[in-house]
Amino acid sequence: MAHPSWMKGSSAFPSPVLQIFFDTIEFFIRPFMWCLTGTFGPFLPTTKELKHPKYLILQKLFFVPIYAAGALLLLLPVIVAFLFRNILHQFRRPFCLSVQKDKAVASPKSTYSVATSNLCLMPEIFSKFNNLDKTAERAVKVGERIVIDQLHYTDMMEKFLKKSDHTIRNGAIYSHEHSGVQTRSMDKSKNLNSSQNRDSDVKVDVVAHFPQLDFLCLQETFDRDFTKLLVSELHKVYPWIVYDVGYNSPRLNYCGLNSGLMFASRYEILEIKFKPFTSRCGFCTIVGKGLLMVKVCVQKRTNGGNDVGFIFDTHLQAFQGDNPVVYHQLTEILDWSSEFREETIESGDNVLFDMLCGDFNIDNMSPGDVHISDHKLFETYVDICREKPGKDYDWTVGTELRTPLLHEEAVSTPEGLKTVLEDPYLRQYYLIDADIESATMDAIYNAPLKKDAHGNLILSPVGGRRRIDVVLYRKESPVKIQNYNIITRLAPLTDHIPVSVTFSCDN
Incomplete structure (x- = not known):
């Protein structure tokens, strides 16, 4: 083509x-x-x-x-x-596409992995509101950690495992003799209900390193200079990168920040489209948020046609309060993703997957978000962490850290944050609870800890479980999720916790 x-x-x-x-x-x-x-x-x-x-x-x-x-x-x-x-x-076109032609495009395979992460690469003055600074330095470190894991970590682990009685699963180490010493598996597949029995063998892990990733969906890469630093690092692994996405106009964002969306791929990108949301409020009125739509080719078949996949990256309204902005944005995502598929599917295309990733700024359990949890988008796209509207499976953990505590020693390293996520009390202390009554900046940034009269932490079933960073797959696509990873590798470089899924395609 x-x-x-x-x-x-x-x-x-x-x-x-x-x-x-x-x-x-x-x-x-x-x-x-x-x-x-x-x-x-x-x-x-x-x-x-x-x-x-x-x-x-x-x-x-x-x-x-x-x-x-x-x-x-x-x-x-x-x-x-x-x-x-x-x-x-x-x-200007609403995105930049950077292609490293000297990098070989990845070979087709039976499984693929995609991750999503909000990086908070805003202009320095805005980053400070999230208790983060030195944005240029953070951008480089984020890129370095991702690249190191892609180039070296898995190879290192494979060599290690050949000399010991261990197994490796998607970048996480397991000891047969001392299960849980090096990493604690959160395999709770028995909790998945029969309506999602295709995913009944999903392995859920908290890991301190990124697994091998074919696709990377990023949010809040707002600052153009810092984003270019990140692009330079990621190009060591990913030949195709879409960045600086969005429109600037008085009508859309008062000529403020772009969408902050970014996409990196090991595979050739065939089509790109971006559409800005038509509804916004508060701080997001100066941010050109929307939906980044990408079609990739994972294999050109010898008999004609392509094996292709669709990946959608988004970042929804933050701090909407009582405004129904997110609900409206979800409707637009559902409409636009379907339109993009119809516009770009060609004769001979074999669609292997359709993934929707991003920072939704809502969770499935908070009272303030419960009216959104039954949106029809969640009937079209599957979230393997949802037991039903308004309730996540017991093994889920949150992805939004308490910003005042970002730099405490316990969460200042990937290994330390991993330990925190595996402990319900520590997790509740350092992560925001899924009990937000109204999604305002004050309610989230200053979310109180639940303590008794003696100052002891009261363990809550929704403690530390505000899960706003998601990877979903379209129900009609031939996708079977194998691994769901909660990744602590970016501690303390961002206030979000990346997540990834590894999936196979039936056809």
Whole structure:
């Protein structure tokens, strides 16, 4: 199949001149953002920075005035640059595609894996609201950890297992002699009901390393400079990467942040489309969130036609409160994903899988989200963690950490966070509970711990189980889930916990 013109280069502009002009404007905006961060950053300290109060005082007394003066001097040229940048955005495609042609496309196989993760790679001043800083450094570290696991970890484990009495399952080590010493399996397949008996042998694990991943769906890669650092790292493994996704306009996002969505693939990308949500509220009015739709080719058959898959990446409204925004966005996802399939399926295509991934910003059990749990999307796409609307299986764990506790020693390493997730008391202490009455910023960021009169933690059946990061599969697709992994590898680089599924395709 001949690729459309947008597949021929990584630029989002039809003309290289426009791309050069855009990059020049970005160059002038960048120093202003540095000054803005330096001006307000010390007044939004992370818990790590609070441990050095003298340095904070020094920043406020000496560096803040310098940065503030720089911001004022740059304000007028930045306003002009900002106007020109947003004029250029009207000529821009809603994504960049970067292809490393020297990287070999992966060979077809019987199983595939996809992961989703919210990385909180926002402009530095916004990251601080999530108790995170040093975003450029975090972007590089995230990429390095993913790449190291893809290139080295599994090979290392396989060599280790040949010399010992262990088995390996999707990147997790199991000892036959001392089960649970190196990693504790959360295989609770007996809890899966008969309506999902195709997945009755699903293995559920908390793992400190990423398994081998064919596809990677990411959210909150908002900042263009930080995203490029991540792209550079991920290209060591993934030949095809879609990034800088979204539109900028006064109507859609007040010319603010893009969608933050990003997709990396070992397999060739055939089609890409992005559609912004039509409903939004609060902070998300300045964010161009929507649905990133991708069609990939996993095999070109010798007798004609392709074995293909569809992957959809999204990030839904945050802190909607009493507004029905998420419900409306789910409806759009269901409509758009079906339309994309119809528009892009060609004669001879054999659809192997259809996966929907992302940060939904709702969970299946909180009272404030219960009205969404029976949305018709969940009849079309299967969430193996759901026992029924309003109730997850007992083995599920949350994916949203309590931001004030992000930098405590217990969750500061992948191994430490893994231990926390495997202990119901620790999990409830460090993760947000699935009992949110109204999804507001205050209710989530300052979610209280349940304690008795003596200050002891009261264990709750929904404690630490607010699960908002999901991987779903379309019910009609020939997919059988083999592994569901909760991955702690990115501690403490983000306030979310990545999840992945490994699946086979019946045909």
